[in-house]
Amino acid sequence: MLYKFTCSKLVLICFAFLFIAPLSHSQTKKIKRPKSRVGISSVDNFVRESFDLYDKVYMYDGYAAAGTPLDDDDIDVLEEALEDLAVLSESAPDILSDVKGQSVLKQGKATLQINRAKKALKYSIKTAKELLLGERKRKEEEEKDDTDNSTKDSDNNSDSSENSSSDTDDSEVEDNKNISDDLEILSKYDFVPGDKLLFFDDFSKDFVGDFPSKWNTNGSGEIVNIKGENWFELKSGYGLFFVPDIENLPEDFTIEFDLLTSGLDNKTSSTARFHVYLSDNLKFNTGLEHYTDVSLPFGQFGAFNIRVANYFNRGGGDIKAALKSDIRNDILNQPHISISVTKKRYRLWVNQTKYVDIPRFIEVPNVLNHIKFHINNFKDGEERVFIKNLKVAEGGVDLRRKLLAEGKISTNGILFDSGSSNIQVQSYGIIRQISQVLQQDTTIQLKIIGHTDADGTDENNIKLSKSRAEAVKQALIKVYNIDSSRLISDGKGESEPVGDNSTPEGKAQNRRVEFIAQ
Known part of the structure; x- marks a missing residue:
């Protein structure tokens, strides 16, 4: 986080501490x-x-004590600190549970330090709010709060009994499971990507070391190659934004991207977060009059919440919440993030789990036209965050109604591993909708046709498109119990393009699956 120090402030602070504080407390x-x-x-x-947060707030409290007004940058720092304080406070119960099973001496020392840290957090939250509201008042009883005395046995005994009675940490990361073992759960995954591609970037056309050509920033970032694939590395910092060249988002749209991390461990800050903003402008801020913010926690030493907030008409929003989640294992294992905006409704999935579903998150329609990314509180050069395959599409259309009304649909939302017919799990929302049509109208028979882009030979692409169509057919049979006699599959390779095969966007449009009712 960046701090703004001016000579005048330093002089005033020094004067306040040397002369004013001892006299007026x-x-x-x-x-x-x-x-x-x-x-x-x-x-x-x-x-x-x-x-760390306490020292930051205490410093700004010193400004107020010296009579020095806060400027806009100071207020921004305090606002972000207040959010970080809330995140850290939420982790306290999980931290207390980690003391269990330790030696008596270690438990005692841990309890003392946790108590002192909680007291620092309590002061920081109260003081930060008062400073932001211009209502900071120092009461005489605050002078009594001398925690140098390692303090108050009654407090310690209270917290120790808290430890002994608290439940075992239920936020432990569960063992990995093979997706094929959870087909029943998988079948309930209901994300459906938009069917009209607005933006796609896999960074394949960018050079390693460059900033990506279809993005903008007020900081820094670069393309890196990891195992033969280009990824965009975001840089951590206060007030830094990464903005893809997307304008005029429609009322209904979807966002998808892959994340990759490196260097995260149990020392990664609880305040290390990945923010996705929907904003009313292309400038390097959250938004002028309207924006939404959903942030994912990357801290590893506790289960931290996904945070959601909206802000409309300069007056704030109705929603500012922390959603219980434990996505630590997902974050370490290249998660796929899916977001669906349908008029006022906002939903977010991490892999196949839906964590956010707010019916009226978008309080004012048709004002959030841009997407922005922001990360902060990562150790520079050690804890790294990468993004790939950003796809924004109009729609999230109900494919069931379209198939029933028109007799056919084409979608590029069913994704496969590169050069393979292995269906990526985020595609099952679409396959589920197709199965519902077949279950509703048992007279329908369906032809499934695969299409590829122009990479590779014609012969290989024909073979690949057929195997992909067959994979979708088998998913309908095995996962959703559709009678195999109602389904046939075929593939046409690269022979019927709908986009320009020389661009990433065109290739993404051409990689599609077509369903035709018979």
């Missing part, structure tokens, strides 16, 4: 950061991050 006595570590990584990280 205008700033609360500082809580001292513990000098030693406990040796439990989650506890040590929680204490360190709590006091």
Whole structure:
């Protein structure tokens, strides 16, 4: 996070601390950061991050004590700090559960430090809110809050009993499961990508080391090659935005992309987050009058919440919430993110799990025309975040009605592994809708036709398109129990393009599956 220090502020702060503070006690006595570590990584990280945020808020409280007004940059820093404080406070119960099973001495030391960190968080949240509202008041009782005394046995005993009675941490990462073992769960995945492609970027046309040609930023980022594929590496920082060249989003649209991380571990900050903004402008800010923000947690030492907030008509929004989630294992294993906006409704999936479904998140229609990405609180050069295959499409249309009304549909939303007929799991929302049509009208027979782009030979593409159509047919039979006699499959390779095979967007349009009712 970037801080703004001016000479005048430094002079005033020094003057305040040397002369004013001892006389008027205008700033609360500082809580001292513990000098030693406990040796439990989650506890040590929680204490360190709590006091990092506390020091930041305490510094701005010093400005107020000296009578120095906050400028716009100061307010921005405080607002972000307040959000980080809320995230960290939510993790406290999970951190307490990590103390269980440790030695008596280690439990005692951990409890003392957690108590001190919680006291620092309590001060920080209260003070940050008052500073932002211009209502900071220092009361005499705050002067009594000297936590240098490692304090109050009653508090410690209370928290210790909390430890002994709290439930076992149910946020532990579950063992990985093969997707094929959960076909019943998979069959309920209901994301349906839009059917009219607006933007696609797999960075295949960009050079390694360059900033991608179809994006803009006020910071930095570059294309890197990982195992033969180009990925866009985002840079962490306060106020940095990455903006794809997308304008005039429709009322109904979908967003999909893949994420990749490197260097995350149990020391990764609880405030390390990946933000997706829908915004009313292309400038390097969240938005002027209207925006939404959904952020994914990347911290690994606890299960941190997905956070959602909206802001409309300059007056704020009705929604600011933290959604219980544990996506730590997903974040480490190249997750696919899917977002669907249907008029006012906003939904978000991480892989096949839907975490966000808010019916009236978009309070004002047709004003959020742009997409922006932002990451912060990652260690520079150590903790890295990459994005690939950003796809934005109009629609998210109900394919069931279209198939019944028109007798055929074509979609590029059924995705396969490169050069393979292996269906990617995020495609099952579409296949599920097709199955519902067949279940509703048992007289329908369906022809499934695969199409490819022009990469590779004609012979290989014909073979690939047929095997992909057959894979979709088998999914309808095995996952959704459709009678095989009602389905036939075929493939036409690259012979019927609908887009320009010289561009990533055109290739994405040509890789499609067609369904024709017989």
